[in-house]
Amino acid sequence: MSQKIIVTGGAGYIGSHTCVALIESGFDVVVFDNLSNSQIDSLDGVARITGTRPEFINVDCTDITALRSAFATHRDAVGVIHFAAFKAVGESVSNPLLYYRNNLGGLINVLDLMREFDVPNIVFSSSATVYGVPEKLPVTEQTPLQPATSPYGATKVMGENIIRDTVRAYPQISATLLRYFNPIGAHPSAEIGELPNGIPNNLMPYITQTAAGIREYLNVFGDDYDTPDGFCVRDYIDINDLARAHVAALRHMLSGATGVGVFNLGTGQGTSVMELIDAFRDATGVDLPYRIAPRRAGDVPAIWANCDLASRVLNWRAVVPLNETLASAWRWQKHVSGIK
Ligand code: NAD
Ligand code: UDP
Numbered sequence: 459m460s461q462k463i464i465v466t467g468g469a470g471y472i473g474s475h476t477c478v479a480l481i482e483s484g485f486d487v488v489v490f491d492n493l494s495n496s497q498i499d500s501l502d503g504v505a506r507i508t509g510t511r512p513e514f515i516n517v518d519c520t521d522i523t524a525l526r527s528a529f530a531t532h533r534d535a536v537g538v539i540h541f542a543a544f545k546a547v548g549e550s551v552s553n554p555l556l557y558y559r560n561n562l563g564g565l566i567n568v569l570d571l572m573r574e575f576d577v578p579n580i581v582f583s584s585s586a587t588v589y590g591v592p593e594k595l596p597v598t599e600q601t602p603l604q605p606a607t608s609p610y611g612a613t614k615v616m617g618e619n620i621i622r623d624t625v626r627a628y629p630q631i632s633a634t635l636l637r638y639f640n641p642i643g644a645h646p647s648a649e650i651g652e653l654p655n656g657i658p659n660n661l662m663p664y665i666t667q668t669a670a671g672i673r674e675y676l677n678v679f680g681d682d683y684d685t686p687d688g689f690c691v692r693d694y695i696d697i698n699d700l701a702r703a704h705v706a707a708l709r710h711m712l713s714g715a716t717g718v719g720v721f722n723l724g725t726g727q728g729t730s731v732m733e734l735i736d737a738f739r740d741a742t743g744v745d746l747p748y749r750i751a752p753r754r755a756g757d758v759p760a761i762w763a764n765c766d767l768a769s770r771v772l773n774w775r776a777v778v779p780l781n782e783t784l785a786s787a788w789r790w791q792k793h794v795s796g797i798k
Contacts, residue, residue, distance in 0.1 A: 462486040462534055463708065464577070466519055466568060467541030468512065469496040471652045472583065472641060475701035476539060477504045477512050478650070483705045487512035488532050490519065491542065495655065503649035519564030522571075529571040537579035537708050540568050543613065546659060547756070550610035561613035562620065569624045572631055579711040581704055584618055584637045586693070586724070586761055587611040595728070596693075596764040599637075599720045607756050618720075625718050632716045634707040639693035639724030639763050641700045643783035644790030651790030652697075661731065662694070666791035669744040676746055678731050680753035685760050689731040693724035693762035696778035696786075706774040724763030725776040734784075741784040 463480055467473045468489030474496075480487050481504070489501060489512045498514065505511035515528045519542045529535075543561040544550070550557040565582070572580060588611065589597045590604025606612035621633045642662040644651030657673075658664045668676045681688045703723050710719065729737070739745050769775045792798070 460484050460486045461536045461712070462488060462532060464488050464490060464529075464532055464535045464538045465512070465541065466490045466538065466564070467543065469493060469498060469500045469514070470541055472638075472697065472700060473539075473541040474500040474504055474650045475645060475697045476541070476704045477501070478507050478645060479698070479701040479705050481508040481510050481512070488535070489514045490517045490525070490528050492516060492518040495544070497653065500650050503645070506649045507645060507647055519567055520560060522567045525567050526571055526574070529575050529577070533575040533577070535577050536712060537581065538568060538572060538577060539581040539704055539708070540565060541583050543583065545610060547608045547610045548659065550608050550613075554609035557609045557613055561610075562616060565617050565620060569621070569631070573628055576630070578630060579632050579708065580621065581634045581636060581707050582617060582621055584635045585611070585614045586637055586639045586722070586763065588615050588618065588637060589761060591758050592761060595760060596726065596762045597722065598764045599722055599767055622718050629716065632711045632718075634711060634719045634721065636703060636707060637720065637722050638700060639695050639722070639761070641697050642694050643697045643778070643786045645698060646782070646786050646789070648786070648789040648793040651787070651794070653794070661734065662787055665735070665738055665746060666787050668746055669738070669742070669788060670791050670795045670797060672795065674747065676735070676748040677751035678735075678748050679751055679757060681750045683759040685730060687730050687732055689733075690757055691728040691730045691760035691762065693727060694729055694734065694780065694783070695724050695776050696783040699776040699778050703768065703772065703774045706768075706772040710772055719771070721768040721772060722763040722765050723768060724765055726763060726765050728760060728762035729780065737780055738784050738788070741781040742788045744788065
């Protein structure tokens, strides 16, 4: 019998791709999601790709009573992947309590119910944001964390600490904290992808929406950073690679790893905003209209990951080339926008 995994936030961007990776690896997947930032159609996409539709329970992780009933039905799960959270940095500044309540309240409920129902493993979505402006590049898991610059970032630092304390007190629970760098792209089938609400905050969906003519031009935030070409540098990781890392993390815990594991998930390569625009043109043939705009408040000039630990311990590394990732992002945008 296949092992069951609860995926909170499984209808979202990273969650839906991870559902695909889990099903393709033989796991039985149950999604807990309140669809606050996603659509149920993503699970139809998962079904078209894999031939299996994950079971779906519409539940808010901050509602302990409803979440308890969902857990009770799936007490045989061997792990939880906890994606459910809000992620808009700017909104977290204007509405911090919403973010603390949703991101931390949800996590605390999940951990409490894992304890109550003896579900032994959790994978937590953390972020490179915990490193702030790092002194040395690339960042390893040993790089000191910096005080968070937004309530969203604070929920990731606090979430990691809540999990560490919980595992210390209840060693029957094992945890993996995955620090994502910049996930981009879509499933190559274009059946699932990123669906931002309104004007995208993130670079990749802004690029594809500009290419589709939904936005007039891309604002490039800052050209005078102390980086090789003056533009901000990030580590853009293919969403399908990222999804597979969750399977590797679960397998590691299921084969006996205890305590708390922490892993950077990136490619190990830094790419500047301008390099990404150029690579997008090379991959898709679309020459993007852009304008240089002032720096965006709070942006880190440059960050990319050292991912040796994930390679050594989880036997995982990013393999999808950037041009394929950019082509998949564009294919998905064309699918969403009805462009032939
Ligand atoms: P997303 O918004 O697409 O997915 C999150 C999902 O969680 C959505 O389906 C939403 O409906 C659901 N959700 C939110 N609050 C919920 C609640 N209280 N109860 C039930 N469901 C709830 O976001 P994503 O990009 O897939 O991100 C997934 C996780 O990864 C988040 O924790 C996010 O903070 C983290 N992360 C994302 C990025 C990124 O660039 N996308 C980077 C680092 C970390
Ligand atoms: N960026 C940009 N224009 C946009 C959105 C983002 O120039 O419309 C830049 C941003 O300044 C940063 C990089 O793209 O240097 C990645 O930003 P994103 O918000 O996608 O991710 P972050 O690393 O900030 O979480």
